[in-house]
Amino acid sequence: MWSRILNPGVISKASISLRSLFTMRLKTSEFQSLLSDGLNGLAEVFEKNQHELRIAGGAVRDLLSGKRPEDVDFATTATPEEMKGMFQSAGIRMINNKGEKHGTITARLHNENFEVTTLRVDVQTDGRHAEVEFTTDWQKDAERRDLTINSMFLGLDGTLYDYFKGYEDLQNRKVRFVGSAEQRIQEDYLRILRYFRFYGRVALEADDHEPETLTAIRENGRGLAAISGERIWMELKKMVVGNHAGHLLELIYKLDLAQYIGLPPDGDVDEMKRVWRNAKDHSPKPMTILAALFHCPEEVEKMDIRLKVSREEKNLALFLVRNRRELCKNVDEPDSLKPFTDFIIDSRELDSQSKVCELLKYQGEHKLLSELCQWSIPRFPISGHDLRKMGVTSGKEIGATLQKLRDIWKKSRYQMDKDELLTYVKP
Structure with a gap:
């Protein structure tokens, strides 16, 4: 086991261990900012009761990337019953007990909520849900996680615990499954879309996938048909506004996944790639990119049945599909903004200006977009x-x-x- 203390912001590739467990000490300002009175108080309770407490998953990945995580999850060797006893003895309030059956207890200290989950191993999985048992083995818990970059733990003293070279992959901008890609996918088929989402966040190159990963995705893609539309949409819309979204959506079609996730089987991939190039630097909404795949409003309706998107998202897709040609046919005329402002005036809908802005992103009309963003609807x-x-x-x-x-x-x-x-x- 290697150990090294790092100065803020300094991480050396030379320190990566080839052994099964790699550790180092992180002392960045982003990490130090998490050590609030609430977290320090929580740590004291676990230390007093001789149970380990570590930051887990995505928050560790963000900290190692130099980002302060928005959400921080914690893992512990204590069982839910042991946590409840500890918190009750310390007079710590517990809230939201819905997660208890999954091993999660939420404690509230100093006006902060802390979600703490007992280490787990998967006993049985069906591709959607898993039956778990509690464990005190940190590596066993790491093994059940999806990607190496999400399988690391960070002690509250700044010590990183990395069992599957997640830190090395993060440094090399690689996205890999923990162990066997096929096994991880078969445990939860939604991990296919999680892979794409994190690829867009981490990878530098658009097409730098490991061939065996894509093979595992192609061979197991039909498993997505059993995943709820809400879960699919949650991942898909994050992927669509990330890096490489045009490539990743095209890959979804090449790997024959579209039919399982609510996208039209013969979606217009070329149009989507054009729209993505037009809009990607102007913060498009996810549906603005996806709308390019649809040939007609009926395909939007089918997508909504599968994914159960919000009414606002569905209406935006319908608006774009119906107006992307006719409303934009006079954009080269001298007063080219007028058809759009007239449409907004005539529609009398509160979100009409927002929809038209998305249409201008869709078409790459950046000058008109800037003008419309500065325009106020007259009465x-x-x-x-x-x-x-x-x-x-x-x-x-x-x-x-x-x-x-x-x-x-x-x-x-x-x-x-x-x-x-x-x-x-x-x-």
């Missing part, structure tokens, strides 16, 4: 009450007159005020 100055005061009383006539005045107002680039518009009304 139409005429109401039915104004017309009634002028003697227009029929509901049908009021509606027709309002539309006529709205068209005049739009032609004036929304500049005409109430008095000017009312001169067009004949009582």
Whole structure:
């Protein structure tokens, strides 16, 4: 076992051990910032009761990448019952007991919540769920995790515990499954999409996959059909806005996965890659990229049935598919923003401007996008009450007159005020 103390921000490749367990000491500012009064108090409770407590999984990966993690999960050798006894004796409040059956207890100290999970081993898996048993063996817990970069632990003294060269892979920007890719995938088929998502976050090159990994994904892809749409969508939408999204979506088609995850079997991959190149530097919404795969609104409806996306996401996809050609046909004209602002005015929907912005990202119209982002929706100055005061009383006539005045107002680039518009009304 190797051990080395690192200065903040300094990590040496030469320190990587070829043995099964690699350790080193991390002392970066991002790590030190986690050591709050709450965490120090939690650590004291575990130390007093002679149980180990370590940071686990994604938070370790983020810290080693120089990032302060948004969420921090903890792992321990203590069982849930032992944790409850420890916290009760220390007067520590416990909340959200829904995770207890999975070995997770949430403690609250100094206005912070800490999720702590007992080390586990998988006893039986069916590709969606696992039956687990508790253990005190850190390596056994690491073995059940998906990717090497997510299988590391970090002690609260800064000591890294790495059983599967996760740190080496992180340094080399490699994404690999722990042990056998096929076995890890068969334990939970959603790991196929997790692999793609983390590839987009870690890998430097778009197409630098290990051939055996892609083979395992292709041969086990049909297992995704049994995964819930909500879980698939959660992974897919993170992948689509990450690096290499165009390549990864194309790979999903090459590996024959699309049919299992709600995407059209003959999706327009070339259009998707074009849209991704257009939009990737302008923070597109996930559905803006995916919409390029759909040929018609009916395919959006089928996707929604499988993935159960939000109403807002579905409506955006439908809007893009229906308007990506017609609404953008005059973008080269002098007043090319007007069709878009007129559409927003006519739609009278609260999110219409946001949808049109996504359409401009889709089409790569960055200049128009900038102009529209600075444009504020003007208020139409005429109401039915104004017309009634002028003697227009029929509901049908009021509606027709309002539309006529709205068209005049739009032609004036929304500049005409109430008095000017009312001169067009004949009582």
